[in-house]
Structures are given as C-alpha cells and as structure tokens.
Amino acid sequence: MTASRDSVTLSADVVPIDRRDLRRMIDEASATELHALVDEAHADEIVHAVTSLPEDEREKLFDVLDAERGAAVLELLPDSQAVDSLESLDPDAAAELIHELDSEDQADLIALLDDPELILSRLPAEEAEEIRDLASYPADTAGGMMGTEFLAFPLGSTVGDVVKELQDHADEHSDADVQYVYVTDEDGRLRGVLPLRNLVVSKRARKISDVMIADPLAMPSDATLDRMIAFFDDHHFLGVPVVTTAEDPVPGRLLGVLQAAEVDEAEAELRGGEFRRSQGIVGGEELRSMPLLLRSRRRFSWLTLNIGLNVVAASVIARNLDVIEAIAPLAVIMPIISDMSGCSGNQAVAVSMRELSLNVARPSDWFRVWRKEAAVGSVNGIGLGLLLGLAGGLWQGPWFGFVVGAALAANTLVAVSIGGVVPLLLKGLKLDPAVGAGPILTTVTDMCGFFLVLTMAANLLQQA
Amino acid sequence: MTASRDSVTLSADVVPIDRRDLRRMIDEASATELHALVDEAHADEIVHAVTSLPEDEREKLFDVLDAERGAAVLELLPDSQAVDSLESLDPDAAAELIHELDSEDQADLIALLDDPELILSRLPAEEAEEIRDLASYPADTAGGMMGTEFLAFPLGSTVGDVVKELQDHADEHSDADVQYVYVTDEDGRLRGVLPLRNLVVSKRARKISDVMIADPLAMPSDATLDRMIAFFDDHHFLGVPVVTTAEDPVPGRLLGVLQAAEVDEAEAELRGGEFRRSQGIVGGEELRSMPLLLRSRRRFSWLTLNIGLNVVAASVIARNLDVIEAIAPLAVIMPIISDMSGCSGNQAVAVSMRELSLNVARPSDWFRVWRKEAAVGSVNGIGLGLLLGLAGGLWQGPWFGFVVGAALAANTLVAVSIGGVVPLLLKGLKLDPAVGAGPILTTVTDMCGFFLVLTMAANLLQQA
Known part of the structure; x- marks a missing residue:
C-alpha cells in the first residue's frame, strides 16, 4: 500500500496506452520508456495493449523488458498468451521471468508448457524442484492452487522469535502475504496457527504454543474445487493451510497456503465458463489472437x-x-x-x-x-x-x-x-x-x- | 478458526439433513433440536433443506430459532428468500434477526423490503440510522458494498492504545474482520492505515502516526463495480477503506471498509448472470420457490x-x-x-x-x-x-x-x-x-x- 494523496481518485482517469507509441518503443528497444510504461500504466490498459499486439511484437516486448517488469506483465496476461510468450523466448530469459513469479503462477504456467524441463533446468535446483512438486498436483485441487510462500516456526519458538523474523524480513513478506504464522512439529506436521493479532497482544517471552490456535482447520492437498468453495463459504478466512493427505507417509504435513482469493477467482472462472461451454467454446479458453x-x-x-x-x-x-x-x-x-x-x-x-x-x-x-x-x-x-x-x-x-x-x-x-x-x-x-x-x-x-x-x-x- | 483435530477431514463427510426430520422439528417447535442442527450441519445442507421447505414451514422455522441462529440461516439464503422470510415474520422478531447481521447484510436486506421502516423503527435509533445511511448508497457502488465494522484511532494515539483496545475487545473483533487499523484526523478524514504487522514490530510508546502508512489508497463511496474490480486486480489487498467523495462537504472522510471478498462475490454473480440474462431471466434472480x-x-x-x-x-x-x-x-x-x-x-x-x-x-x-x-x-x-x-x-x-x-x-x-x-x-x-x-x-x-x-x-x- 504505497502512498500518494491523489490516490483517492485512483483509476478514475486511466490514461490509455497509444498502441503506435508502444510499437515504436518496442521497435526502438527503448527499455527506459517501456519500464516507465509498465510502472505507471493501469493494469487493464497493459492487458489491452499487449494482447492486441501482433505475436512477433509481443515476443520482442519481453526481450526489451527487464525480468521484474516482464514477470509483472506476464502475470496480467491470459494464461494462453503468457505461455506462448514464454515459449517464444530464449529459455534463459524465460527462466529469469519464471523466477520472478509467485509460486502459484510459476506452477500454473510451467504445467502448460510443452517442454517445461527446458526452462526448469535453467533455474536453481531447489526452486525447480519446488515448482515440479507444485506443478505435479492436479490444477483444480488444493495442492494445485496453493502457494508455498508462508512462515512456519517450530513449536518451541517464542513470540519474540517470530517478531524478530518479521522485523528482519519486513521487505520480503508483503502485507497481503503474511496474515498468519504457522506452527509445525519436528516432522513438519501442522500443529497450530498464530493470527498476527495474537502476536500483537502477547508478551515476547511467551512460547508460541501457548498463544497459537491449536489443531487448526486445514485442507488436504487433494481437496476438490467444490470442497474449497464450500469451505470458504462456511468460514470467512483469508486463507487456509494445505496439508498432506491421510494416504501420505506423514499425514497432516504443512505443504502450503490456499488463499481465499484464488478460490474466488477459480469460482468466477467456473461460473463464467458455463456460458461459453454451453456454446461449445471448450478445451481451453479461446482468444482471437490464437491461430x-x-x-x-x-x-x-x-x-x-x-x-x-x-x-x-x-x-x-x-x-x-x-x-x-x-x-x-x-x-x-x-x-x-x-x-x-x-x-x-x-x-x-x-x-x-x-x-x-x-x-x-x-x-x-x-x-x-x-x-x-x-x-x-x-x-x-x-x-x-x-x-x-x-x-x-x-x-x-x-x-x-x-x-x-x-x-x-x-x-x-x-x-x-x-x-x-x-x-x-x-x-x-x-x-x-x-x-x-x-x-x-x-x-x-x-x-x-x-x-x-x-x-x-x-x-x-x-x-x- | 476454532479447533478440532479431525477438522482435516472437514466437509468430506457431509451429513445430509433429512427433510422429514426437519419438518417434524419445526412442527413440534423443537428449539433444542433445531439449534443443534444449525450449529452442526454443513452450510450447503442448510441452504438445500431450508430453501426446499414449503413457504409456511420456512416462516415457522424462524419463529422457533433464536435470533442468533435465525440470522445465521438468513445469511445463507438467497436474498429473495431471506426477504420473504423477514416479511412473513412479526416485525419485532424480524428486527431482532436484522440486529444480529453484519452491516452489509443488514443494508442489503433492508433495501429489498417493501416497508423497511416497519422493521427499522423497532431497532435502536442509532443502529437504524446507520442502516438507513448504508442502504441509501446504490447497491453496486463502493458505499453500497462496504461494511461499517472497522477500527479507527485518532492521529495522536500510541501503539499501546491500539494494542490495549485489541486486548480488551478480543472477542468482538474476529480474525477475519480486523486486518488493518485505520487512522483519522479530527474531522474523520482518513489519514493512514496501520497493518497489524507494523503493530507487532513496534514499541508500545510510539505514536501510530509514525508507524502508519500515510495517505493510503481509498475508494470514494460512489466508485462503480468495474472500478472496484479493477482496483483489486491491480492491488492484492484484503480490503480498502471507503471515503466520502470530492463533492462531499468533508471529502476523504472514512465511511467504511470494502472487503475484496465482497467484490469477488459480486464479480462472480455478474459473470454467472450473463448466461441467465442472455436467456431472459432478468429483473432479479428467479428461484422455483417464487410464486x-x-x-x-x-x-x-x-x-x-x-x-x-x-x-x-x-x-x-x-x-x-x-x-x-x-x-x-x-x-x-x-x-x-x-x-x-x-x-x-x-x-x-x-x-x-x-x-x-x-x-x-x-x-x-x-x-x-x-x-x-x-x-x-x-x-x-x-x-x-x-x-x-x-x-x-x-x-x-x-x-x-x-x-x-x-x-x-x-x-x-x-x-x-x-x-x-x-x-x-x-x-x-x-x-x-x-x-x-x-x-x-x-x-x-x-x-x-x-x-x-x-x-x-x-x-x-x-x-x-
């Protein structure tokens, strides 16, 4: 949540992107201008301008943008165009873009690539392994929709330990990502959840096991979309931890966090999809930029x-x-x-x-x-x-x-x-x-x- | 987030509600059994069982339930049935139900009633006035979708003041509702927002004006649904404060908080609605229980x-x-x-x-x-x-x-x-x-x- 007083009028006066300007910047490979455009333009304007570019110009755009801005644009695009863009890039450049994305987006796009290893092999081994794991869950299960960015602490930690971690890494954990801190045992099993409010009102010397909510609600990784929708209908939570299933060697191990917003998005897509499916627009989402x-x-x-x-x-x-x-x-x-x-x-x-x-x-x-x-x-x-x-x-x-x-x-x-x-x-x-x-x-x-x-x-x- | 170890299997084994059982409980006015049912049954089961009751049984159900459970059931029902139920009740009983609801739900249902004053006149004057205010915003604007449950502190408060308030009222502010604390000046203008994380990592004696994010993003109360959707597409926030418009005598005054979840729900409804509207199911949502x-x-x-x-x-x-x-x-x-x-x-x-x-x-x-x-x-x-x-x-x-x-x-x-x-x-x-x-x-x-x-x-x- 960054500051500016006229932000009250945000998005009331969206400046349209002139497509000729954009094509000129791409042709001239004018990184400075393109970076300013991505930083300042409204997301809707970026989607509209980039999706209506001819395919070859869209490819060149990602060559000119740095990885951070490229990833920001990639996140905004419909999946089919994002994957096309990744596949058209040099694999090293594609790997840099993937590296910048959230874990859910990484896994979603990797799962759609024709040859994911081409890009995965260029990422740090640990990160590639994590993406492979995440991409291995079916897309419409809790495992396939969870993110792996979360904070977990062992049972023996104190409130002070958690506060110190939050202070030390204030930049990494953005507001929206950390609302809960999770507590696990020596086998990685989920044992508790610690709302930030409980941290606020507790003394630093207290054990987190005393102030946590013990044995919290969790989703097994194979939970279906229907079940996730029902869960968030029943519980007004922002997210829910995802754990290994009863069939796993260690059941109840914390794997990731499922955000309510992800489920809402999938549900909206599902409902809107009824209309298109009833017209025979099935098997992936058609866009007019497709062949x-x-x-x-x-x-x-x-x-x-x-x-x-x-x-x-x-x-x-x-x-x-x-x-x-x-x-x-x-x-x-x-x-x-x-x-x-x-x-x-x-x-x-x-x-x-x-x-x-x-x-x-x-x-x-x-x-x-x-x-x-x-x-x-x-x-x-x-x-x-x-x-x-x-x-x-x-x-x-x-x-x-x-x-x-x-x-x-x-x-x-x-x-x-x-x-x-x-x-x-x-x-x-x-x-x-x-x-x-x-x-x-x-x-x-x-x-x-x-x-x-x-x-x-x-x-x-x-x-x- | 309440506790129970077998919650990992939550909603996997939903117990169906036997409709004959339900009708018997209603006929016998068996409050204890009905309360147990509402407390234990899955929300989906409640919706299905209650919406398929004949109209007169549905009315009697609300007579038997206490206000808290009645309000919980009312929240689950499609709006048209919730309003029908309210109108069929004795106005005093209806007022008790309304009193138990969240401010958004109160305003939504009151706006749909044929004679809202019949119920509003039976509520405490201040609460009735608040609902009237909220119901006066068009339903698809930020004002019409915001809630009025939020915590705001004057600029001069300390971190300790906020922590004390949170400690004293731990029960009232449930996890999901309080993620941010707002900071206002003497005219009620929004001046800052304080993520709970900033509270965790700050000393109690500090002024909140030093640790808040100053001049935060906000929505004017007349913002359209399109604009709200665009806002939450651009910003991964859980909610955004809603303020008076530039035309107001005091522009930028904090009015309420718009939850991202509310906007997601409205968006899902909008997309699903395309299919029905294209078939001529317009002017409110048809249910087969309607006349x-x-x-x-x-x-x-x-x-x-x-x-x-x-x-x-x-x-x-x-x-x-x-x-x-x-x-x-x-x-x-x-x-x-x-x-x-x-x-x-x-x-x-x-x-x-x-x-x-x-x-x-x-x-x-x-x-x-x-x-x-x-x-x-x-x-x-x-x-x-x-x-x-x-x-x-x-x-x-x-x-x-x-x-x-x-x-x-x-x-x-x-x-x-x-x-x-x-x-x-x-x-x-x-x-x-x-x-x-x-x-x-x-x-x-x-x-x-x-x-x-x-x-x-x-x-x-x-x-x-």
Missing part, C-alpha cells in the same frame, strides 16, 4: 455434433413432405416453433444451472423441479399458443391457427420440462450440464415440435 | 419479444410460399440453417463476451474482431456447407445440395460477423450485451439464411 486453424477446429467439432442432431430433428419434416406440399404455410411456422421452444427451454436450463450452483436444487429434486416447470410451462405455453394461434388464424384461417397455437403450447410444456430436468440428470450422472443440456434440449424439442405440428395438420387441416 | 405467476410473467415478457422477432424473420419465408410449394424439401433445410447459424453466431458472442470481461477487446476493436471472425467463419462455413451440401445432394440431387450448402456457408459468415461485433457495439452504446446480442443475432441470421436459400432456390432450382 486461425486452432480456433476453427475447436468450434467446428461442436458444430458438427450440432449439424448431426439437427439432421435427426429435421428428418421428422422430411418424412412428412406430403403435408408441406399440401400446406406450404406450415414451413413458415416450423422455424418459429423450433426457436420459441428453444427459448422457453433455455430459460428453464438457466434457472436449473443457477439453482445447482447455489445448491438450492440437487439431482434428487428432479420431480419437484419438473412440477414447478410444468406449471410455468402451462401458463406461458397457453399464452404463447394464443398469440401465435391468433396470428396464424388471421393469416390462414381458424383451423390453421388452432393447429399452430396448440402445437406451440404443447411444445412449450415439453421444452421447459426437458430444460428444467436435464441439467439435474446430467449432474447426477457426473456429466457437465453446461455442455450437454443445450444440444439435448434443442434436438428433442425440435423433433417433438415438428411432429406435433405436422401430425395435427395432417389429421385436421386436410379434413378442414 | 408461479411472478415467474411466468418475468419469462413471458422476454418470450413475447422473441415471438415478435421470429415472426419478422419467418415473414421472409411467407413471402416465398410459391418456392416452398414447388420444392417442399426446402422446408426441411430451413430449420437446420437457422439453428446452425445461431450456433456459430453464439460461439462468436461467447468469445466476445469473454474478451470484453478480460478487457482484451473493447468497442473500438470492432474491426479487428470482425476480421478475425470472418476468417473463422469462412473456414467453418465452407466445412459446414460441404457437409450439408453433400447430404442434400445425396437426398435431392446436386443442384439442391449446391443451394443448401452455399446458403449455409454464406450464412455462417454472416452469423459470426454479427455474433462477434454486436456485443462490442452494444457495450459501446452502454447497452447490456448479454441481453441484446442473442435476439439481434437470431433475427438477422434467420432472415438472411431464409432469404439466401429461398432466392437461390428460386433462381437455380426451378431452372434445373
């Missing part, structure tokens, strides 16, 4: 699944071509029924996804959810059916209006039932509801809608 | 907008009924083209929404985004066009295959161009891209797709 064919391929695999499902749904129409030939106006109505049912069903999907994430609904609640959706579907189905039926009746006569109105009403009920229940069922089957619910919903409601309108038309309209 | 007609009405207004846009798009088909009569198989293809173009376009929407939220793209980047999308659209359009063209050709002959393939290819290009660019344009016009992009995309691509396939068919197939 064309990679982006096309990722999207295409989803689209071909959809075209297949669409052909299945449309085959219902193909088998009733005689009805279309006899009553061509039905061809106008079918896309409306398909799209409206999709909309109604997707509303039910959205509510189910939210109730799942709030833990208000669970797979076992499918019957309650279905009843609730059926009620809304009946009300809105009748409303929409009346609207479309009226329009259809005015256009092509009362029987036509009746058929299209009734088909839309019935299909709305089908759509919300599927939309409400399918996410719960997929979740119960341990499948990802964000990916699966959309295509299932669209295909089934299309087939059902086309079937309803065409069979009713065949039976009623041709008689009328 | 049927309220839920139906909210969804219906969105659906009627969509049915109108759909009729506009389908009118392109209506004007070409002669083509459908002549070539009925086109009626099979049109829903496929409509759905596939929608899918492709929505992928582009999803990437634009993410790039906007990462600040990698801005409205002024629309041309760059369009070029990038046009490239992906060309590749995927040709691929999809070949697939559908081949299927169509095998089914109805080469000319038919050519028309439907070419129409899908061209319309994919249109769809991704609109999908990529429209969110940026809406953002530039200060409209919500999550709500607007979907309907615009669907209507335009449907119209364009139907037009392409029908005019090509009219010109080519009838000659063939």
Whole structure:
C-alpha cells in the first residue's frame, strides 16, 4: 500500500496506452520508456495493449523488458498468451521471468508448457524442484492452487522469535502475504496457527504454543474445487493451510497456503465458463489472437455434433413432405416453433444451472423441479399458443391457427420440462450440464415440435 | 478458526439433513433440536433443506430459532428468500434477526423490503440510522458494498492504545474482520492505515502516526463495480477503506471498509448472470420457490419479444410460399440453417463476451474482431456447407445440395460477423450485451439464411 494523496481518485482517469507509441518503443528497444510504461500504466490498459499486439511484437516486448517488469506483465496476461510468450523466448530469459513469479503462477504456467524441463533446468535446483512438486498436483485441487510462500516456526519458538523474523524480513513478506504464522512439529506436521493479532497482544517471552490456535482447520492437498468453495463459504478466512493427505507417509504435513482469493477467482472462472461451454467454446479458453486453424477446429467439432442432431430433428419434416406440399404455410411456422421452444427451454436450463450452483436444487429434486416447470410451462405455453394461434388464424384461417397455437403450447410444456430436468440428470450422472443440456434440449424439442405440428395438420387441416 | 483435530477431514463427510426430520422439528417447535442442527450441519445442507421447505414451514422455522441462529440461516439464503422470510415474520422478531447481521447484510436486506421502516423503527435509533445511511448508497457502488465494522484511532494515539483496545475487545473483533487499523484526523478524514504487522514490530510508546502508512489508497463511496474490480486486480489487498467523495462537504472522510471478498462475490454473480440474462431471466434472480405467476410473467415478457422477432424473420419465408410449394424439401433445410447459424453466431458472442470481461477487446476493436471472425467463419462455413451440401445432394440431387450448402456457408459468415461485433457495439452504446446480442443475432441470421436459400432456390432450382 504505497502512498500518494491523489490516490483517492485512483483509476478514475486511466490514461490509455497509444498502441503506435508502444510499437515504436518496442521497435526502438527503448527499455527506459517501456519500464516507465509498465510502472505507471493501469493494469487493464497493459492487458489491452499487449494482447492486441501482433505475436512477433509481443515476443520482442519481453526481450526489451527487464525480468521484474516482464514477470509483472506476464502475470496480467491470459494464461494462453503468457505461455506462448514464454515459449517464444530464449529459455534463459524465460527462466529469469519464471523466477520472478509467485509460486502459484510459476506452477500454473510451467504445467502448460510443452517442454517445461527446458526452462526448469535453467533455474536453481531447489526452486525447480519446488515448482515440479507444485506443478505435479492436479490444477483444480488444493495442492494445485496453493502457494508455498508462508512462515512456519517450530513449536518451541517464542513470540519474540517470530517478531524478530518479521522485523528482519519486513521487505520480503508483503502485507497481503503474511496474515498468519504457522506452527509445525519436528516432522513438519501442522500443529497450530498464530493470527498476527495474537502476536500483537502477547508478551515476547511467551512460547508460541501457548498463544497459537491449536489443531487448526486445514485442507488436504487433494481437496476438490467444490470442497474449497464450500469451505470458504462456511468460514470467512483469508486463507487456509494445505496439508498432506491421510494416504501420505506423514499425514497432516504443512505443504502450503490456499488463499481465499484464488478460490474466488477459480469460482468466477467456473461460473463464467458455463456460458461459453454451453456454446461449445471448450478445451481451453479461446482468444482471437490464437491461430486461425486452432480456433476453427475447436468450434467446428461442436458444430458438427450440432449439424448431426439437427439432421435427426429435421428428418421428422422430411418424412412428412406430403403435408408441406399440401400446406406450404406450415414451413413458415416450423422455424418459429423450433426457436420459441428453444427459448422457453433455455430459460428453464438457466434457472436449473443457477439453482445447482447455489445448491438450492440437487439431482434428487428432479420431480419437484419438473412440477414447478410444468406449471410455468402451462401458463406461458397457453399464452404463447394464443398469440401465435391468433396470428396464424388471421393469416390462414381458424383451423390453421388452432393447429399452430396448440402445437406451440404443447411444445412449450415439453421444452421447459426437458430444460428444467436435464441439467439435474446430467449432474447426477457426473456429466457437465453446461455442455450437454443445450444440444439435448434443442434436438428433442425440435423433433417433438415438428411432429406435433405436422401430425395435427395432417389429421385436421386436410379434413378442414 | 476454532479447533478440532479431525477438522482435516472437514466437509468430506457431509451429513445430509433429512427433510422429514426437519419438518417434524419445526412442527413440534423443537428449539433444542433445531439449534443443534444449525450449529452442526454443513452450510450447503442448510441452504438445500431450508430453501426446499414449503413457504409456511420456512416462516415457522424462524419463529422457533433464536435470533442468533435465525440470522445465521438468513445469511445463507438467497436474498429473495431471506426477504420473504423477514416479511412473513412479526416485525419485532424480524428486527431482532436484522440486529444480529453484519452491516452489509443488514443494508442489503433492508433495501429489498417493501416497508423497511416497519422493521427499522423497532431497532435502536442509532443502529437504524446507520442502516438507513448504508442502504441509501446504490447497491453496486463502493458505499453500497462496504461494511461499517472497522477500527479507527485518532492521529495522536500510541501503539499501546491500539494494542490495549485489541486486548480488551478480543472477542468482538474476529480474525477475519480486523486486518488493518485505520487512522483519522479530527474531522474523520482518513489519514493512514496501520497493518497489524507494523503493530507487532513496534514499541508500545510510539505514536501510530509514525508507524502508519500515510495517505493510503481509498475508494470514494460512489466508485462503480468495474472500478472496484479493477482496483483489486491491480492491488492484492484484503480490503480498502471507503471515503466520502470530492463533492462531499468533508471529502476523504472514512465511511467504511470494502472487503475484496465482497467484490469477488459480486464479480462472480455478474459473470454467472450473463448466461441467465442472455436467456431472459432478468429483473432479479428467479428461484422455483417464487410464486408461479411472478415467474411466468418475468419469462413471458422476454418470450413475447422473441415471438415478435421470429415472426419478422419467418415473414421472409411467407413471402416465398410459391418456392416452398414447388420444392417442399426446402422446408426441411430451413430449420437446420437457422439453428446452425445461431450456433456459430453464439460461439462468436461467447468469445466476445469473454474478451470484453478480460478487457482484451473493447468497442473500438470492432474491426479487428470482425476480421478475425470472418476468417473463422469462412473456414467453418465452407466445412459446414460441404457437409450439408453433400447430404442434400445425396437426398435431392446436386443442384439442391449446391443451394443448401452455399446458403449455409454464406450464412455462417454472416452469423459470426454479427455474433462477434454486436456485443462490442452494444457495450459501446452502454447497452447490456448479454441481453441484446442473442435476439439481434437470431433475427438477422434467420432472415438472411431464409432469404439466401429461398432466392437461390428460386433462381437455380426451378431452372434445373
């Protein structure tokens, strides 16, 4: 928390980075100007300017920046671009950048590299070993999300020992990092935690074992993201120590500290991801700076699944071509029924996804959810059916209006039932509801809608 | 951070709440059992069990619980249910519950009540005034999100004064709440911040003005959520003081503390909200426990907008009924083209929404985004066009295959161009891209797709 009186107006007047200026600095390899830019510019401006640079200029930028500023920029970039930049650099330069990062960021980026040893082998042996250890935990476990910067003292230490360590290393431990001091036994097992407040109010000669909170809450290194989210929902802690699992030769050994902020970030990413996954943007996060064919391929695999499902749904129409030939106006109505049912069903999907994430609904609640959706579907189905039926009746006569109105009403009920229940069922089957619910919903409601309108038309309209 | 050795296994073996048990306890008004349940059960289990109770049982539950436990349950519930519960209670009982909450939660719930004064008038005058003040800030500003629990000392205090206060009130200030102590002048202006670490390492006789960080960063009370998110992206702080704005008679006066966790939560809600808003679940968050007609009405207004846009798009088909009569198989293809173009376009929407939220793209980047999308659209359009063209050709002959393939290819290009660019344009016009992009995309691509396939068919197939 550094000082300046006009900081009250911070980030109100963000100075935009002129991209031509930036490219000139890079071309001229003007380190002084670039360093000033990184030190002074707003983080958002740096992200925007750097991510929209052409790839070769982005590479040159890191050549010009010193390791400290380079690491600061690297931390801000989306992971995919940070890794691309590291891979494009000379391995010695990349190793210097990695050295400057926090342990979580080190492990995250190293885990994404094609050839991590190329860089790791250029780091001090102990640091490389620590990163390898940290990168070996799956990314979405407590081990994969923890940092290894923490202060631990043996049980026999005094308050004075801890205060002396804090005084001696005031620069290294920034405010945000040290909020607790941990206490371990001779095997490295976590035995206590010491809030800084307890240090403030205790005499220096006291043993820390007398003022610590004994046997504190901890996360095993294999804890899942769901469990971490639940933990920080229940406990308003800033961080929690991570320890070895019950399967470890020495269970309960202190490994690192999981920050609540890391879990919040992962949770935000998870929630935002639902929207993109439901559109088939999966397998890593697409950015428009990625190569064309990679982006096309990722999207295409989803689209071909959809075209297949669409052909299945449309085959219902193909088998009733005689009805279309006899009553061509039905061809106008079918896309409306398909799209409206999709909309109604997707509303039910959205509510189910939210109730799942709030833990208000669970797979076992499918019957309650279905009843609730059926009620809304009946009300809105009748409303929409009346609207479309009226329009259809005015256009092509009362029987036509009746058929299209009734088909839309019935299909709305089908759509919300599927939309409400399918996410719960997929979740119960341990499948990802964000990916699966959309295509299932669209295909089934299309087939059902086309079937309803065409069979009713065949039976009623041709008689009328 | 309370203690228990088996806490390492916390939340691994969550005991589910039996809903029949819960209802029995409520019916028997068994306070002892209910208190034990609230004290011991996992927060997720409480949310799930309480939200799925019928409304009248939920009301009775709060009658049985004491104020402390009632407030603990209230904090866990989604806002809409918490407010419903408060409104159903006797105002005196509701006031007791409100009294137990943190200041942020108090203000949030009071702001949602139909008649807040009914409850506020039953609270101690000073507390009611504080809540009124806090509730008067717009919910998505720093003032609306701050808490008023903080420790502030005048400039002349000593380290010993602060330590004594912390010792005397060890119970009131829980670990998580007090990480910093604030320093104010005689007008209540924020003059410094004192990290607990500085207290640890300083002699008791020193003036806090000598060991504080002077003129610290602060947020004005009218700061927007975007600005708060940017602030905590730039600064890894746990919280930041909130002060009066430059327009206030005394600018820079300390009002409260904004916790980073509050901003993270609001950000997660914002991102998850994109998905729901894009489905027309707007104007508050729908839960299936809400009244049927309220839920139906909210969804219906969105659906009627969509049915109108759909009729506009389908009118392109209506004007070409002669083509459908002549070539009925086109009626099979049109829903496929409509759905596939929608899918492709929505992928582009999803990437634009993410790039906007990462600040990698801005409205002024629309041309760059369009070029990038046009490239992906060309590749995927040709691929999809070949697939559908081949299927169509095998089914109805080469000319038919050519028309439907070419129409899908061209319309994919249109769809991704609109999908990529429209969110940026809406953002530039200060409209919500999550709500607007979907309907615009669907209507335009449907119209364009139907037009392409029908005019090509009219010109080519009838000659063939």
